[in-house]
Amino acid sequence: MTGDIAAFAPGRVNLIGEHTDYAGGLSLPMAIHLGTTVTGVRGGDRIRLTSAQQDEAVDLPLTIDDPTTVEPAWGRYVAGVVAELSPTTGFVGEVSSTVPLGAGLSSSASLELAVALALGFHGMPRSLAELGQRAEQVASGVPCGLMDQLASACGTAGHALLVDFTTDEVRPVPVPADLEVVVVHSGQERRLAGSAYAERRASVEAAAAEIGALHDADLADVDRLTDPVLRRRARHVISEDARVRAFTTALAADDRPRLGELLLASHASLRDDFDVSTEVLDALVARLCAIPGVWGARLTGAGFGGCVVALTEPGTLGEGWVVRPGPGAFVSSS
Ligand code: GLA
Numbered sequence: 001m002t003g004d005i006a007a008f009a010p011g012r013v014n015l016i017g018e019h020t021d022y023a024g025g026l027s028l029p030m031a032i033h034l035g036t037t038v039t040g041v042r043g044g045d046r047i048r049l050t051s052a053q054q055d056e057a058v059d060l061p062l063t064i065d066d067p068t069t070v071e072p073a074w075g076r077y078v079a080g081v082v083a084e085l086s087p088t089t090g091f092v093g094e095v096s097s098t099v100p101l102g103a104g105l106s107s108s109a110s111l112e113l114a115v116a117l118a119l120g121f122h123g124m125p126r127s128l129a130e131l132g133q134r135a136e137q138v139a140s141g142v143p144c145g146l147m148d149q150l151a152s153a154c155g156t157a158g159h160a161l162l163v164d165f166t167t168d169e170v171r172p173v174p175v176p177a178d179l180e181v182v183v184v185h186s187g188q189e190r191r192l193a194g195s196a197y198a199e200r201r202a203s204v205e206a207a208a209a210e211i212g213a214l215h216d217a218d219l220a221d222v223d224r225l226t227d228p229v230l231r232r233r234a235r236h237v238i239s240e241d242a243r244v245r246a247f248t249t250a251l252a253a254d255d256r257p258r259l260g261e262l263l264l265a266s267h268a269s270l271r272d273d274f275d276v277s278t279e280v281l282d283a284l285v286a287r288l289c290a291i292p293g294v295w296g297a298r299l300t301g302a303g304f305g306g307c308v309v310a311l312t313e314p315g316t317l318g319e320g321w322v323v324r325p326g327p328g329a330f331v332s333s334s
Pocket of ligand 1: 017
C-alpha cells in the first residue's frame with residue numbers, strides 16, 4: 001500500500017452554449033464549488049469503494065470487459081474509468097459527493113475525474129477530460145460531448161470557461177463576485193434523455209455533412225439544408241455560438257440586462273429550434289424571470305427535464321442551489 005490519496009473533481013453548470021460541444025462550437029461552462037472527493041489508499045488488485053451517498057459499495061477487478069453490466073449502477077462510471085485507464089494497482093477508499101445527484105450538475109463527470117486521479121491518472125487536464133468522456137460514454141451509452149468533463153478538469157476559481165471545441169482553447173472569463181448563479185431543479189426527471197440526445201447529435205452531424213462544419217457556417221448556409229428539421233437544429237447551433245460570444249462580451253462589461261436577454265434567447269432556441277425543452281422547464285424559466293432581481297434564466301445541460309440556471313442579484317431566490325465558480329480537479333497524497 002502507498003500513502004493516503006485525496007482526489008477532488010467539481011461538478012459544472014453551463015452558463016450558455018448548449019448542444020454546441022459535439023458540433024465544434026462554443027460553450028461557457030463553469031466548474032462549481034460542489035464536487036466529488038475520493039479518499040483512500042492504492043494497492044492490492046481490486047478497486048473497492050464505499051460511498052457516503054449510496055447504500056451499496058463497488059468492488060471491481062482491474063480488468064473490465066463490459067462496464068454497462070456492473071452493479072450497483074453507480075459503479076458503472078467507476079468501471080468505465082477503470083476500463084479506460086487500465087490501472088496496474090487497486091484502490092480501497094470512499095467516495096463522497098456534494099453535487100446533487102442526477103440534477104444536471106455533472107455529478108457523473110465529477111465522479112469519473114476524481115476516480116481517475118485517485119487511481120493514478122497522470123497527464124494534462126484535457127487528457128483527463130477525454131478519459132472521463134470515454135468512461136461516461138461506455139458507462140451510460142450516451143454519446144456525450146466533452147463539455148462536462150473539460151469544465152471539471154479545467155475549472156478556475158472565480159471564472160467561467162470559454163471553450164472553443166474546434167481549436168481546443170479554454171479561456172477563463174471572470175464572473176462578477178456579486179452576480180449570483182442559481183440552479184433550480186424543475187422536478188422533472190430527464191427521461192429518454194439518452195436516446196433523444198443521440199438523435200440530436202446525429203441531426204447536427206447530418207447537417208454538417210451537407211453544409212460543412214457548423215462553426216464555419218452562417219444562417220445563409222442553413223437555408224441550403226433541404227430537411228426543415230435539420231434546418232432548425234443547425235440554426236440553433238449557429239445562433240448559440242453567436243450568443244456565447246455576445247454573452248462573454250456582456251460578462252466582461254457586467255451588462256446584466258444583456259446577459260439576461262441572451263439567457264432567454266438561448267432558452268427560446270433550445271425550445272423552438274432544438275426541441276429539448278419541456279413545458280415544465282418553460283414554466284419554470286417564465287416564473288423565475290418574473291421575480292425582481294432575476295436577470296434571466298434558461299434550461300442548462302442536455303434538457304428534456306433537469307435544471308434551469310438563473311443569474312440573479314445576491315439573495316434573490318429562496319430556492320435552488322447557489323453555485324460559485326470553483327477550481328478544477330486535483331489530487332494530493334500524504
Ligand atoms: C450534456 C452532455 C454535454 C453537452 C450538454 C448539452 O451535458 O454531456 O457534452 O452536450 O449535454 O450542451
